[in-house]
Amino acid sequence: MPMLQSIKWENNAVYILDQRLLPDKVEYLKCTHYEQIARAIENLSIRGAPAIGIAAAWAVAVASKSLNASSSEELFSDLNPVFQRLINTRPTAVNIKWAIDRMQNLIKNNLSLPVSELKDIILDEAIQIHNEDIQINKRIGEYALEFFKEGCTVITYCNAGALATGGYGTATAPMYIAKEKGIKFKVIACETRPVLQGARITAFELMQAGIDVTLICDNTAGALLRKGMIDFAIVGTDRTVRNGDVANKIGTYSLSVLCKENNVPFYVAAPTSSIDLSIPSGDMIPIEERSFEEVTTIKGVRIAPEGIKVINFAFDVTPAKYVTAIITEKGIFKPAEIQELRFR
Ligand code: MRU
Numbered sequence: 588m589p590m591l592q593s594i595k596w597e598n599n600a601v602y603i604l605d606q607r608l609l610p611d612k613v614e615y616l617k618c619t620h621y622e623q624i625a626r627a628i629e630n631l632s633i634r635g636a637p638a639i640g641i642a643a644a645w646a647v648a649v650a651s652k653s654l655n656a657s658s659s660e661e662l663f664s665d666l667n668p669v670f671q672r673l674i675n676t677r678p679t680a681v682n683i684k685w686a687i688d689r690m691q692n693l694i695k696n697n698l699s700l701p702v703s704e705l706k707d708i709i710l711d712e713a714i715q716i717h718n719e720d721i722q723i724n725k726r727i728g729e730y731a732l733e734f735f736k737e738g739c740t741v742i743t744y745c746n747a748g749a750l751a752t753g754g755y756g757t758a759t760a761p762m763y764i765a766k767e768k769g770i771k772f773k774v775i776a777c778e779t780r781p782v783l784q785g786a787r788i789t790a791f792e793l794m795q796a797g798i799d800v801t802l803i804c805d806n807t808a809g810a811l812l813r814k815g816m817i818d819f820a821i822v823g824t825d826r827t828v829r830n831g832d833v834a835n836k837i838g839t840y841s842l843s844v845l846c847k848e849n850n851v852p853f854y855v856a857a858p859t860s861s862i863d864l865s866i867p868s869g870d871m872i873p874i875e876e877r878s879f880e881e882v883t884t885i886k887g888v889r890i891a892p893e894g895i896k897v898i899n900f901a902f903d904v905t906p907a908k909y910v911t912a913i914i915t916e917k918g919i920f921k922p923a924e925i926q927e928l929r930f931r
Pocket of ligand 1: 758784
């Protein structure tokens, strides 16, 4: 288990690991106002679908503490702009909405409580969401362990690791468990342009945990797959929808097609907080577009001509036909079976 936590609650404040500085610096941002957390989500100080859901829950707790409402109804109504602000930070991962829905339901079900007690249970719920996420990831890891045969090589994309979650990671959870069990395996981490979550974060956290990890440029994946050097792929997801289509970091789709072409299984690790059964198909998932500077610069140094036109989708959709299976904390599903989660 890696030492660093993406987010933590200490001395009445939320501390967010500033992932923009990794791997060079380990610095936490102290947040005592919900707006600081909203900005940290927007500017990728904290990123990864489950981690931003947890951050949103903490933001609601921080906001409710500072509001001077005289009744629980008033507190609920004063929190409305906070919910909206958080939901508008990043559109693709469904986890923010999932966390806000959960907080709203908790408040609605407890409006009869005195306001001070309601504030306490809002805080407890944020703590609970964080702790549950770690347990969920461990369960995903235990289910996915069956794919980790002695001596295997797995490819992953972006960062679906401990730092993208409350702890342990989704795609990385089986890696940590396999390591604990003494299974030998290698990980290939794709660097993941433009923001390099694979190079800066996945490579960093797996190395820290003593896992055998090798970094490649994204465009090397096809060559390795064709040479038979990879046994399977495992990635995370920001939103998986009813027909089994999966939104994840831009470039995931290309990797899935390369896997299919080379008969290599492509697995998606998806906590149910990232599954949105209200949307029938991946075409309806809102895809975030980010600043052109993420593409034209690396660490502030311009690498492209000034004034160049840029397309910068942060995510893409992998159609269900490229997904071998979806690993959740409730079991492993074929993409077409994901709707069964409704009944579990
Ligand atoms: O833009 P990011 O860094 O938030 O994108 C993160 C990803 O795409 C992850 O792979 C996804 O959120 C799954 S994290 C368990």
